[in-house]
Amino acid sequence: MSVADVIAIVLISAGCFFFLAGTVGLLRLPDLFSRLHALTKADNLGLGLVAAGMAIYMANPWAALKLFFIWIFTLLASSTACYLISRFAREQAGVTANSGKEDER
Amino acid sequence: MNAMETYQIYLTASAVLFTTGLAGVFMARHFFRRIVATKIMGAGVFLSLVSFAERDALEFADPVPHAMVITGIVVAVSAAAFALALARRIHQLTGEHDFTTDS
Amino acid sequence: MSVWIDILLATLSVALAVRCLTAPTLAQCVFLFFAFGLTLALAWARLGAVDVAIAEAAIGAGFLGVLLIDALRDFAPAKEATVEDAEGYAAGGSAAEGSAAGVPLRAGRAALPLLPLAIAAVVFVLLTAEAVLNVRDGGGLTELAQENLARSGVDHPVTAVLLNYRSYDTWLEVGVVLIALLAIFAVGNGGTFARRDHVTHDPVLEPVSRILAPVLFLIGGFLLFLGKYEPGGAFQAAVLWGAMGILLYLAGWPVMTCLPRVWWQVLLTAGFGVFMLLGLAFMSGGGAWFEYPLAHAGNLILLIETLAALSIAAALTAIFAFFHEMHAPDATETPEK
Numbered sequence: 001m002s003v004a005d006v007i008a009i010v011l012i013s014a015g016c017f018f019f020l021a022g023t024v025g026l027l028r029l030p031d032l033f034s035r036l037h038a039l040t041k042a043d044n045l046g047l048g049l050v051a052a053g054m055a056i057y058m059a060n061p062w063a064a065l066k067l068f069f070i071w072i073f074t075l076l077a078s079s080t081a082c083y084l085i086s087r088f089a090r091e092q093a094g095v096t097a098n099s100g101k102e103d104e105r
Numbered sequence: 106m107n108a109m110e111t112y113q114i115y116l117t118a119s120a121v122l123f124t125t126g127l128a129g130v131f132m133a134r135h136f137f138r139r140i141v142a143t144k145i146m147g148a149g150v151f152l153s154l155v156s157f158a159e160r161d162a163l164e165f166a167d168p169v170p171h172a173m174v175i176t177g178i179v180v181a182v183s184a185a186a187f188a189l190a191l192a193r194r195i196h197q198l199t200g201e202h203d204f205t206t207d208s
Numbered sequence: 209m210s211v212w213i214d215i216l217l218a219t220l221s222v223a224l225a226v227r228c229l230t231a232p233t234l235a236q237c238v239f240l241f242f243a244f245g246l247t248l249a250l251a252w253a254r255l256g257a258v259d260v261a262i263a264e265a266a267i268g269a270g271f272l273g274v275l276l277i278d279a280l281r282d283f284a285p286a287k288e289a290t291v292e293d294a295e296g297y298a299a300g301g302s303a304a305e306g307s308a309a310g311v312p313l314r315a316g317r318a319a320l321p322l323l324p325l326a327i328a329a330v331v332f333v334l335l336t337a338e339a340v341l342n343v344r345d346g347g348g349l350t351e352l353a354q355e356n357l358a359r360s361g362v363d364h365p366v367t368a369v370l371l372n373y374r375s376y377d378t379w380l381e382v383g384v385v386l387i388a389l390l391a392i393f394a395v396g397n398g399g400t401f402a403r404r405d406h407v408t409h410d411p412v413l414e415p416v417s418r419i420l421a422p423v424l425f426l427i428g429g430f431l432l433f434l435g436k437y438e439p440g441g442a443f444q445a446a447v448l449w450g451a452m453g454i455l456l457y458l459a460g461w462p463v464m465t466c467l468p469r470v471w472w473q474v475l476l477t478a479g480f481g482v483f484m485l486l487g488l489a490f491m492s493g494g495g496a497w498f499e500y501p502l503a504h505a506g507n508l509i510l511l512i513e514t515l516a517a518l519s520i521a522a523a524l525t526a527i528f529a530f531f532h533e534m535h536a537p538d539a540t541e542t543p544e545k
Contacts, residue, residue, distance in 0.1 A: 073423065080416045111214050115251060118218035120335030122225055124328045129229040131324035137234055137276070137283055141241050144272070145225045148248055151260070153335065159255045166256040168353050168365035172374060175263045175366070175443055176381045179520070182272045183388035186527055189275055190392040193282050193534055202283060 004056050011053030018046030032095050033086055040082040044075050112156040119156060123149030134203040136192035140185055147181045214254055221247045234284045238276045245269025258439035259366045262431075266447035271524060274454065278528070281535045362436045362509055370441065371509045372500065378442075379483045382516050386480055389523045396534055401464040410459065417459035424452035432517055436506065442513040446520035453525030457532070464529045472522065479519030483512050 025038025051071045055064035089095035122145055129142030151174045158170035196202050224247055228240035245268045252261035353365050353373070360368035370378050428448035435441025457463040467475070486508065490499050500508050 073420070076416060076420065080412055083412050111211070111255065114211070114214045114218050115255060116335070118222055118251075120332050121222045123335065124332040125222065125225045125229065127328045127331065128325060131328075133229060135234070135283070137279065138229065138237060141237060141276070142229055144241070144268075145229065145244070148221075148225070148244070148268075151264075152248070152251065155252060155255050155257045155260060158257065168369045169374070171257050171260055171366045172369035173377070174257070174260050175370065176377050178260070178263050178268050179381055179443055180384050182267050183385050185272055186275055186531075187388045187391045187395075189279050190395045190531065190534070193279055193531075194395045196282050197534070 004059065008053040008057035011049050011056065015046045015049030015051075015053060018042045018049065022046060032089050036082050036086055040078050044078060047071055047074055110160070112160040115152055115159075116156040119149045119152035121149075122146075122152060125149075136188075136195070136202055140188050140192065143188075144181065144185055147177070151177055214251075217247060217251050217254060221251060234280055238273065238280060241276065242269050242273045245273065259441065259444070262439065262444045263447070266444060266451070271447060271450065271528075274528060275531055278531050278535070360505060362506060364435060364437055364439065364441075366439065367435045367441050367509070371513060372505065375483075375487070375512075378516070379480070379487065382479045382483060382519060385520050385523045386476060389476065389527055392527055392530055396530060401529060401533060413459045417455050417461070421452045421456055424448050424455070428452070428517070428521075432513055433510070435513065436510065442517040443520065445513075446517040447524065449517060449521030450524030450528075453521060454528045457525065457529050463525060472526070475522045476519055476526070479512075479516035482515050486512065 019042070022038050022042030025042060026035050029035045029038055048071050051067040055067045058064065058067075126142050126144070126146030126149055129145060130139055133139050133142055154170040154174050154177075155166075158167040161167040192202070221244060224240055224244040228237055228244055231237040231240055246265060249261045249265035249269065252258070252264055353369060356373070357363070357365060357368055360372040362368050362371070425448075428445040431440035431448065432442060432445035433440075435444070453463055464472075490496070490501070493501075495501075
């Protein structure tokens with residue numbers, strides 16, 4: 001196993017940890033806004049780390065570029081989706097921070 | 106018997122999915138859920154087709170079932186979209202969302 | 209090791225399907241359906257069906273999921289809390305007592321529907337028996353597809369089947385999408401769209417749509433061209449272009465009214481029409497229906513794929529836009545009795 005493989009494994013494991021943290025946040029945090037926060041922040045970082053690990057593992061600049069763009073566009077899309085969901089929740093569905101009882105049902 | 110082949114795993118799953126969907130179609134009331142249930146039935150059928158394609162693989166998996174499934178996915182989504190449009194229209198005009206009133 | 213990945217994926221897809229059908233609220237049902245579709249896409253990829261994986265993730269989960277979410281506005285408005293839509297299908301039990309699986313199913317009925325369950329059980333047993341007992345390898349049409357690949361005009365077997373060996377299916381499929389669009393229009397107001405001259409300038413969505421729309425167009429074109437050699441092709445491209453249309457529509461651009469109606473009609477029918485005319489042309493030249501001249505097969509397939517992708521993308525955008533406008537806040541139309 002080469003040094004590159006070890007770095008790739010470390011990066012991908014770290015990425016998986018952040019995905020796990022984001023999922024735990026989604027399940028455990030009390031209201032919509034903090035859940036969105038957990039999802040977008042942790043998962044974007046996790047995806048970035050997984051993509052970086054994959055890029056090193058594949059050792060191919062073309063593939064690395066594709067992975068980089070996948071990450072960038074996912075960042076763009078997920079932050080926009082996060083913004084739209086929270087705007088809708090606040091303005092039209094009347095969700096406020098701390099009104100996080102909806103998962104009790 | 107040998108260890109389970111990949112296609113056997115997914116073929117079993119496809120049978121369970123088809124049955125789940127079928128039970129859902131009969132047992133769910135809301136239009137919306139029935140449409141989703143038919144989609145799950147369809148997913149079971151597609152999964153079995155692709156599993157057979159994997160079983161018949163030589164250098165590549167059998168492309169004919171793959172093409173059929175791609176066609177099938179598009180047709181199934183078109184049909185589901187039409188069903189959903191009908192359901193929404195019925196709901197808008199009558200306020201109903203299931204068939205219980207006239208059965 | 210890898211067997212366990214497959215077992216995990218298969219179990220997960222079944223579990224998600226069951227949860228999806230028994231979810232207490234319609235919103236949960238939709239999002240579990242999303243998750244189900246994406247899990248299934250992973251299963252396709254594991255089975256070596258990358259084309260199918262892209263199509264499933266894009267159309268099966270993505271596009272249909274978007275339509276389902278839009279329909280939620282009718283069936284489960286966001287203002288009323290998410291559980292209120294339970295009353296519609298829980299005739300027997302209140303939302304409070306139907307805490308889990310019982311709610312969406314026929315709680316009001318004393319007896320289970322025995323016949324459907326019996327049929328389901330028989331189907332289940334037969335399919336499982338086929339899966340586990342009937343082990344054989346090789347066969348199918350793989351060999352035939354492989355032998356004729358050199359004469360099909362493309363290098364990717366799935367594209368060869370879709371656009372050459374079985375073009376008849378693909379042609380009719382483009383037709384089915386068109387018919388679905390017309391049927392959906394007929395259910396509503398006949399396919400007229402409110403003119404939106406005014407662009408709603410959302411400070412985030414508008415610039416994002418400016419960035420993402422060209423990217424989606426580019427990647428769609430890339431997939432279309434790639435279909436000749438690798439997984440990709442007309443349907444995958446069509447969904448990306450359709451996604452572009454839907455994104456622009458949602459960002460407030462006047463997508464449905466920017467072109468004159470007749471141009472939309474041309475765009476929507478181009479794929480089906482040109483496909484059919486080409487088929488007739490080959491037939492009048494003495495060949496069979498959709499028997500492409502060998503020398504031009506590759507280019508003809510690319511032409512047909514491009515037009516089919518444009519038509520399907522236009523149809524998907526129009527279906528979504530029409531769905532979106534079905535939920536008219538000023539729903540004062542008189543129901544025709």
